[in-house]
Amino acid sequence: MLVLPKGVRHIPGFLDRSRQEALVEAVRHVVAEAPLYVPEMPKTGKPMSVRMTNCGALGWVTDRELGYRYQPEHPVSGRPWPPMPDILIDIWRAVSGSDKTPEACLINFYSAEARMGLHQDRDERDLETAVVSISLGDSCLFRVGGRSRGAQTVSFRLESGDVVVLGGEGRLAFHGVDRIYPNTSTLLKNGGRLNLTLRRVNL
Ligand SMILES: O=C(O)CCC(=O)C(=O)O
Numbered sequence: 622m623l624v625l626p627k628g629v630r631h632i633p634g635f636l637d638r639s640r641q642e643a644l645v646e647a648v649r650h651v652v653a654e655a656p657l658y659v660p661e662m663p664k665t666g667k668p669m670s671v672r673m674t675n676c677g678a679l680g681w682v683t684d685r686e687l688g689y690r691y692q693p694e695h696p697v698s699g700r701p702w703p704p705m706p707d708i709l710i711d712i713w714r715a716v717s718g719s720d721k722t723p724e725a726c727l728i729n730f731y732s733a734e735a736r737m738g739l740h741q742d743r744d745e746r747d748l749e750t751a752v753v754s755i756s757l758g759d760s761c762l763f764r765v766g767g768r769s770r771g772a773q774t775v776s777f778r779l780e781s782g783d784v785v786v787l788g789g790e791g792r793l794a795f796h797g798v799d800r801i802y803p804n805t806s807t808l809l810k811n812g813g814r815l816n817l818t819l820r821r822v823n824l
């Protein structure tokens with residue numbers, strides 16, 4: 622049996638197909654207002670392999686000059702992020718264990734070749750409230766470990782409709798996406814994987 626690090630919760634199949642479809646529709650509206658863009662790593666300017674956008678009051682962005690941060694506007698269009706759809710707030714209420722409302726939803730789009738290296742989510746002022754992560758579309762191999770980079774990690778598949786909660790001792794767990802499994806879902810017409818992470822940013 623797979624033992625997850627303390628505070629890391631995997632909820633397989635949390636969203637049924639019709640809620641997944643509703644969420645994809647909501648993401649389409651967000652992306653129409655706030656297009657996916659290619660984020661750059663701090664200092665090197667190396668492009669990340671995922672494309673990103675956000676909804677909610679604040680969005681997580683990165684570029685060479687200013688690095689990782691939250692800001693209220695899209696870095697390319699300069700416009701405010703679209704509001705957070707109610708369906709996301711409902712999911713947050715159901716699983717986050719927090720009375721506060723999420724301020725940020727980062728939307729990551731992974732094509733077949735995209736990955737995300739092992740990292741901690743620590744650009745928030747609030748490092749206590751859980752991070753809630755929703756997977757849609759193609760499956761991926763997700764890896765999660767402890768609070769130090771060198772700690773042992775476990776890997777498992779995330780499928781469309783799964784939710785992962787990083788809370789409590791798991792809030793600062795290192796995690797990443799090692800690979801996408803192409804053509805494993807029919808949810809997104811053109812394939813790929815969407816990941817939505819809901820976060821509280823300010824205390
Ligand atoms: O795609 C995922 O499942 C994880 C995304 C992630 O870790 C992040 O956006 O910080």
Ligand SMILES: [Fe+2]
Nearest residue numbers: 740741742796
């Ligand atoms: Fe993360």
